[in-house]
Amino acid sequence: MITKFDSSYAGHIDMDDLGYGGMPVNDRRYPNELLATALHKAEEMARLMDRMGYNAFWMAEHHFQPEGFECIPNVLLMALHLTHLTKNLKIGCGFNITPMWHPLRLAEDYAMADILSGGRVIFGVGRGYHTREVETFGAPLLDQAANRDLFEEQVDLIFQSFNEESFSHRGKYYTIPPEVPYRGYTLKELTLVPRPARLPVECWQPIQGGTQRGFDFMAKHGICGVIGGGSAEGGAVDRHMLAFRDAYLRAGKPIEVGERLSLGYQFFIAKSREEGMREAAKYYEENLKMFGELRLVRALSDEQIAAMRTRAPTIKLPTIEDAVKAGGFLTGTPDDIIAQLKAVEKRYPRLERVSCSMAIGVPLNVALEQLQQFAEEVMPAFKEPKGFAN
Numbered sequence: 001m002i003t004k005f006d007s008s009y010a011g012h013i014d015m016d017d018l019g020y021g022g023m024p025v026n027d028r029r030y031p032n033e034l035l036a037t038a039l040h041k042a043e044e045m046a047r048l049m050d051r052m053g054y055n056a057f058w059m060a061e062h063h064f065q066p067e068g069f070e071c072i073p074n075v076l077l078m079a080l081h082l083t084h085l086t087k088n089l090k091i092g093c094g095f096n097i098t099p100m101w102h103p104l105r106l107a108e109d110y111a112m113a114d115i116l117s118g119g120r121v122i123f124g125v126g127r128g129y130h131t132r133e134v135e136t137f138g139a140p141l142l143d144q145a146a147n148r149d150l151f152e153e154q155v156d157l158i159f160q161s162f163n164e165e166s167f168s169h170r171g172k173y174y175t176i177p178p179e180v181p182y183r184g185y186t187l188k189e190l191t192l193v194p195r196p197a198r199l200p201v202e203c204w205q206p207i208q209g210g211t212q213r214g215f216d217f218m219a220k221h222g223i224c225g226v227i228g229g230g231s232a233e234g235g236a237v238d239r240h241m242l243a244f245r246d247a248y249l250r251a252g253k254p255i256e257v258g259e260r261l262s263l264g265y266q267f268f269i270a271k272s273r274e275e276g277m278r279e280a281a282k283y284y285e286e287n288l289k290m291f292g293e294l295r296l297v298r299a300l301s302d303e304q305i306a307a308m309r310t311r312a313p314t315i316k317l318p319t320i321e322d323a324v325k326a327g328g329f330l331t332g333t334p335d336d337i338i339a340q341l342k343a344v345e346k347r348y349p350r351l352e353r354v355s356c357s358m359a360i361g362v363p364l365n366v367a368l369e370q371l372q373q374f375a376e377e378v379m380p381a382f383k384e385p386k387g388f389a390n
Contacts, residue, residue: 002345002382006262006355007371008058008094009045011038011072014363017378018281019328024309026290029254038071041364042078043085046370048368052087052375056122057082058108060074060356076109083117087133093115094226095126095206099139099147103154104176107161114196124204125158125223127151128221129294147359149173151216159221161192162201204262208296210240215247222253226355228264228328235326236265241348258351262346267330267337267356274293276331277320283359284320284329290360330356334377341382 013034017023036369046057059078062070073076073198079091096106113121127147128134134141141147153171160167166189169176177187207225215228219224227240248255266284270276289308292300307313323329327344330337341354356374358367 001349002341002351002354004055004353005047005351005375005379005382006056006058006092007045007049007054008060008092008264008355008357009042009367010060010070010360011042011062012360013041013068013071014051015068015361018311018361020283020289020308021311022286024115024311025067025069025293026309028069030066030068033072035066035068035289037089038068039078041367042072042082044364045367045371046082046086046091048371049375050089052372053379054089054371055353056090056092058122058124060094060132061097061100063100064136076113079121080113080117083120090122090164092119092204093124094120094204097128097134098125098154098158099128099134099141099150099152100137103157103174104190104192106154107158110195111162111192111194111285112200114198114201115194119198124202125155126206129296135188148213155221159201161190162196163199166191207240207244208235210243212243212247214229215243216250218244219247219251219253222260222268224260224262226262226264239279245311256350258348261351262350262353262355263348264355264357265328265330266359267370267374268359269334269337269370269377270331271333273332273336274323279326280329280359281320282330283361284323285317286361287359288318334373337374337378338381341378345382 006091010123012029013036015028042059049057059071059072059075061073061075064074065071075093075096079093081216082089082091098106104320110121128141130336131141134147139147139150150173153173157169157171157174157176160169167176168189177190180187200222202224203221204226207214207227225240225244227237241261245255245257245259246259266287268276268280268283270279287295288300291297292305304313304317307315319330324331327340330340344352344354356368362370
């Protein structure tokens with residue numbers, strides 16, 4: 001039963017000239033004072049979501065983006081700030097890109113955020129997808145096997161530091177601690193100071209490739225998963241749901257289909273589905289221009305990706321109508337969106353959480369209007385009935 005509604009914000013600034021016929025991504029450059037407005041947009045969205053009863057506001061860690069798409073480099077720092085501006089809203093790290101951190105610095109920073117926020121900051125880990133970011137920080141991304149190996153060792157080390165009062169680690173990438181003299185003895189173990197106040201730590205990770213290795217690793221640490229891209233029956237979402245459950249079963253942690261997962265959607269409320277598609281098309285297209293180049297939209301061909309670098313594509317590109325038909329983009333009246341989410345709820349009765357968000361390029365005033373209307377006219381249809389026990 002869906003009872004928790006989240007929304008995510010990757011950190012884009014307000015921009016114009018959007019869509020397939022708009023300014024190419026690589027031509028966008030903005031001054032610092034405009035790039036910094038992403039931080040203030042996050043403040044305004046978090047305040048509204050807190051007032052309207054959302055469960056969590058998720059932000060993404062990204063670096064070096066003068067194009068204005070993802071402009072929040074430290075989500076833990078921003079999350080802690082937002083807990084001071086809100087009362088009940090949880091702030092999610094979606095996600096801390098561990099290859100760009102020393103894992104123990106990340107563990108320390110999260111522990112501090114957990115304690116100082118009273119448990120309102122949600123931990124999240126990811127491997128990264130921008131070469132400009134990950135490789136600049138000295139970690140591999142072009143070498144996907146090395147990226148996966150590094151990520152897994154880092155996350156192993158992070159959870160070890162969370163869960164053990166003192167620990168040591170000997171791996172391919174890290175020897176913790178180094179055996180050095182300290183205060184008259186040779187260092188053999190470390191203690192994370194402070195450790196998180198709430199154990200075990202709730203942790204989330206994006207599900208992209210959906211490999212058995214990836215799912216088994218998540219199950220090993222009890223990591224929850226975020227699945228994007230809609231809910232077309234029999235498609236990738238169903239496969240990921242089942243594979244995730246099976247990995248938990250292999251780990252001796254039985255769950256049902258939908259448990260420990262969140263489904264992510266883009267949405268746009270309008271007077272009709274047709275009007276919603278017309279109004280949101282440019283935002284949907286800008287989103288594809290941004291993420292398609294980074295190989296996060298698997299259905300895109302090399303030819304389509306190249307075409308989206310121009311103002312006048314000459315080949316057929318995915319449309320918002322395709323996304324709405326597939327179930328990944330929710331639009332229409334509030335009743336239309338309720339019906340779509342009720343169908344998802346029926347298909348996955350153990351699913352508790354969905355994340356309904358704005359596409360890249362949606363300006364702040366529109367995002368606030370949409371989030372408020374969603375809270376007022378969609379979320380009440382999913383209130384827990386009295387006496388319901390999960």
